[in-house]
Amino acid sequence: MPHKAKNLFSLARGKVRASWNPRNLYNLYKKTDFLRDEKTLFQKKWASKRELRAYHGEHIREGTLTTQIPKKLQGVVLPLGDDVTSEGIMANRFDDQMLEFDAEGNKKLKTPFAMQTFVHLEKRLDFAVFRSMFAASIRQAGQFIRQGNVTVNGVKIKHASYTLKPGDLISVKPEKVLFAAGKAKPSVEEAVKIDNRQIKKYNQYIKKCNDDPEKMWNVRLDKIKKREAGKLMDPKTQMQLQKANEVAFQAMLARLRELCSAAIFEDLITGRDEFLKTQTDDTKVLGEKLLKLIDQQFPANGADPVAPTAEGFLTPEAVIELLNERSTKLAQEAETKAEAAVEGSAEQKKAETVRSNANHLIEQRNKNMAGIGSKKLEFAIHPKDINHVSSIESPHTKNIVSSCLISRKAEFAGVEERKVVYAARCLIQEMKTNVADSIHDSYNEHQQKLLNPSVQDTEVNPRWLQLLGPLREKIDAAEAAENEAEVAQEFPWQKKHLYGRQDISKPYFTPWRFRPFISPSVIYPHHIEVDFTTCSAVYLRDPVARPGMSEVISPFPLINHEFANLYYIKK
Template identity: 25%
Template sequence: MPRRLHQLKRPKVRQDWKKETLYNLSRLVTPPAANKTFFQQKWLAKSMTRGYHNPYVREGTWTRMFDRRLPAVVSMNHEYLARYDGSEMASGRGSGVEKNPKDELEGEGGRGGQSDRVDKTPYMHMTFHPLERRLDTAIWRALFASSAKQARQFVVHGWVKVNGKKMIYPGYQLNPGDMFQVEPERVMFATGARKRKANSAASDQDVRSEEADEEGSKSTSRRAVEEQDEQDEVEDEGSDAGAATLESDAEREAVSTKPEDENDPKKAMKKLVTRAKRILEDSKRKLSGKRQQELRAFAQSVRKTMSKHRGADESPEDTVEDFEAALAQIMTKIPDDAVAQASTSAQQTEVTADAITRASSSSSSSSSSSSNPQMQDPSKHDEYTARKDAELLHAALERARANPRDVTKPYATPWKPRDYMSAFAFIPRYLEVNQNVCSAVYLRHPVARPGLAEVPTPFHGETLALAFNWYLRRR
């Protein structure tokens, strides 16, 4: 088992989601063969390919698994299979028949006018196909672990089941139809962001993104100050400094309201409390006193929930459900208050002038034609803003309940995908994966077909051919 997995001076590609692996993949080339013997070429190819294809399997174990018979299939024409039953292959033997009915059908356009084009079958890409049957390799291919070594650890620790029974042997050979399942909490830990500290729910990538945002805001504010200084060279220094400070403050506000903060329920709730305060300040004259008290109580309960999130043993699910119920009650009462206030204001202000009637009719027609609620009746403005803020609050609470912040989890919460995962997020054809229950089915053994090999590998066919020749009996 290699001690130093990742090297940048002599790059070797590994089966993991590391940034070093991505960098080595970008530099991966076919080794030059001008100044090397055939033996050296084979040994170098073997070293490169074995470093990627499960190097945790001992070399002696792998040589016993090696098979010189590489599996492949040939695609058959469905029109030919529908027309003939196979007896035509034996007809005319010994009578000088040279042309096959299959060739005649292909000549008629059975392959869409591409009978002359034959895709090459990449046989050499199937050199390490026996390793794909291993349980740890299948777990890594199914995206249940961030590396083949981690998948091996899951199996040894007893977090994997095969056909409903616990399997602790990572070298178990899967058969077609076998179903393996990994503990969902282990999968969340393997594919989620790592914690910054053991007692904190923040992750390293969150800290890095915050630092990058701070540096970006400083650079943008610095650039804004320089541009402002260049434009206002004639003006006084005090006005220049004031304008730069205002612009930088506006940019800091824009950066502070970045969309990434919506994933953090704590920051989202802080914004919701601020929004609730603004609703109360803007709608004191329109909403009734009882509704204002309810909104204040609602904002206070949100603050209490924020304080509960800091504890390690608190679960926000019950409080979120209570918030939703209280929110629904408040929202059902706000339209009634608006209608009641509109009727009372109409009774108090009795205007009989025809001009005012025409003006009100014209304003109502323009507001009905306009889709912007700001241009409609001012009495409906508070109702619209309250509904909009309530919808935003409901969405934030839904996100907090679906992806809560829990410091007891071994992974960072709220859960986020691990860095550098997207470049490796693919599933081979011979696996059927269900990410909801963290289980997969090994459908069949991987095979090569014209133009396609089902064993994922980053190496060129020439490199794999040299590695295949190394493992043959006669070197």
């Protein structure tokens, strides 16, 4: 039978236990050096033994533990020369207690054999259940075992001192693991007290919202912005944003790779007004000019091209003049931005580049129109346009697109026909640029939504006040004790149940949460492989000592284990 628990977590005694109790953190924090120089050797051994016994097997009788202490401590020693470590690494990772010098004067890592003093305890079933993080303490692990909630290799074991062998499979009932690692279930009185406190604060909030809705709406928006900004700093959120950004970026590249003049030309001819409705104002103007130019040169009914003397006839020179005016306006705006920007800044350089490109386009268009009949000018043909033209089904559309985009200069009847084709090419190229810019803009808009997902209206939403509802009545503790299912109300922060008692049949907090202050006490063992999805673990092997480390988990340094080992091997 284990010792009775008598004030195990006393803050006055300050002993550190093998438990997840938060008082251990305070006791470990205030722990002072109990191996002072003025103590005798026996006092140091006794003090070390006293502190270590509080953590290692405090529920086992002293006589039983003393007989089980191994007389020879075993460890793993690396081959000669492999355990010599550079001084730079050792200076950052290890203190002087873990360093020693060999016969040649080389500094090397010490193998902490003394930490193997309590290695036999790690072979016990209750210690293995605790190390596997299936129980909150050694005593609770023993309780689970004695109640028949633990099996070894499929066989129910009810002895906490059962010695494990390498390869043994340990399984614990999941309900017991949830109980051990979960937050404590509050009583009805505690839950009512917390809920009433929350109801009081919620009623105060509703009164403030009704008195000054605009102010409270702005406070709400500020909280949302701060919360979203905090989420962006979370590493997991940053990883998700990077993945979403990569997906959107690859989608943008795929759309740009598929983009070609022939596809836009076909959509314009077949869709006409429907296609132009989906475009920007600038693209609509260009598309209308292109349609008029094409209808003049390639009538749909098979008639002859429209004569230049007809009313409202659009000449290629007028198209080039329109494009030049558009480029001139763009150059002037860029020049204004460059003058207003700081000298040598990125904004000034970008504006100057835009102005230079616009002026170059004007010069190039005028030069090409002047030399349209010379032998030097040749229409460039893009492979994407050739591939797309072959997939066009309509003969009329295919004739227009192929004539304007993939026909050679020699295939045209005269200079005027070449001018029409060149003007059409200039228009479709500008439309393609606008479509590419819209793809870039949609990608940038997607980026802004990722970084600012909760952009809301600054005006007060009247439905917001309606959703807050009326003032809530406090819960009566006496009525809740008799029938808590009827007394519980529907709150914005929880469904129709009392605080932490969503499922009253469970012995732990529901909806389930981790117990507080659990993370500092959870240490993953080297010698056990744990699977939390099935609440099972495999005892791989006995813990060993290696140069610079020991697989026996302990909150105390090596010097304490050395004195404790000296105490136990005195005979």
